[in-house]
Amino acid sequence: MSRIILHAGMHKTGTSSIQAMLNSNRDSLRNNDWEYVFLPKDAKAAYGYIHSSPDSCTYSEAKKELEGIISGSDCKNFIFSSEDMTAALQSEDLWVSKGERVSQLFESLGNIEVLIYYRRQDSFYESAFQQRAKEGVPLNFKETLKRLPIMSSMDWYSKFKFFESCFSDSKFTYISYEKAYGGIGITGSFLKYASLNDIIPIDHSKSDNASSKILTKIFAEYGPILDPHDQSLLSDVLCEYERAGDFRRYRLLSLEDRLSVFENYYQSNRNLYSICENADVVDLDIWRADLLNEYSNDYRNAVDDKDIIIDLLKLISATQK
Incomplete structure (x- = not known):
């Protein structure tokens, strides 16, 4: 069966950097039997089904789309990357529904490996606020800590255990953002996990923020x-x-x-x-x-x-x- 890596975020852990690296190296990946799929862009029906969009497709339509992506590729191995898989960590009620929807779509496609990066909560607070400030949102930092929904529940242990219950037969790997960033970098960490560092050289140019x-x-x-x-x-x-x-x-x-x-x-x-x-x-x-x-x-x-x-x-x- 296919090897399928679900890179599920979390937010503020270098997901965009990993996606940019994978996107710019699609040809090298394909030449080595790997297909990269950015879920929200390349699988609209599946994305809509997972997130219960007003115009979302049915389960059978979304499943057919994902199966079409796999059957339509010459590659055997696949990387699906979308931090929105963990977006519902903000809400238990939403997460129950969406977590199950994600697992339903992927469970029969191949051997599933779920990869999640997690970030220390204090660093997470800062990074989330920085993004909003740089986007021009005039929020007071202290008030933002109290008000932002994403800040209200960061019990990683409970969230991860629930995620595992949705993908009960899958392999799970959790990687510390701080350790990866301070070591070979986020993209380097991902390449090492997927054994792709021989295909795409690890370039750890740690930026100064x-x-x-x-x-x-x-x-x-x-x-x-x-x-x-x-x-x-x-x-x-x-x-x-x-x-x-x-x-x-x-x-x-x-x-x-x-x-x-x-x-x-x-x-x-x-x-x-x-x-x-x-x-x-x-x-x-x-x-x-x-x-x-x-x-x-x-x-x-x-x-x-x-x-x-x-x-x-x-x-x-x-x-x-």
Whole structure:
């Protein structure tokens, strides 16, 4: 039977980078008996069925479409990638339905391997907010932590166990985003898992996201108090600064916030040991001591952005003239 890898996200774990890498190497993959399928784009009926779209197809139609993708390819092995497979992690009720729908579609197509990257909750909080800020959403960070639905339930252990109940006979692999990112990179990690690193060379050029974090901080502090026109100007100016990339490191979460997030999900993360071979959770007291030491020694964390703000105001003023 076919080997089928379901790369199911999760969100904020480099899914887009993996998809871009796979898409740009389709020919090399096909020459080596692999077909990459970006589910929302290449399998519209299946996507609609999974997500219960108003114009979604029936199960038989969606199943026929997926079977057609497999039978219509000369390849034996397939990669289906869509972080929307785990989008319903936000809601148990939705996830029951959608999780079962995903498994129903894929269960008879081949030998299923479900690959999921997961991210530490404090890092997840920051990354989700950064995306919204860079999209121009004028939200206060503290309020965003409370309001965003995706933030309300990040008990990875419970979610993953439920996922496994939907794909009861499948192979599951969970990979820590932090470990992958700090090692051979997210795309490198994926290639190594799928044994594709001989087909597509691992190129680990780890990017520096310092500019994103300081720009997000500025937008988080000043965006909510500006009118829509000035918000747009600020967004344009921040884009110019991001292209320059000359910023120091900054964390959106304070030490107190980070400790609170970690402690809230500590037991869930400890439980991950039973299903994740590389779960990177240590004793709570040791982790707290390491974090305290990290913050006290990281002088770059105390960023003085007055000069940046002055420059921003000058640029905004010049734009308004």
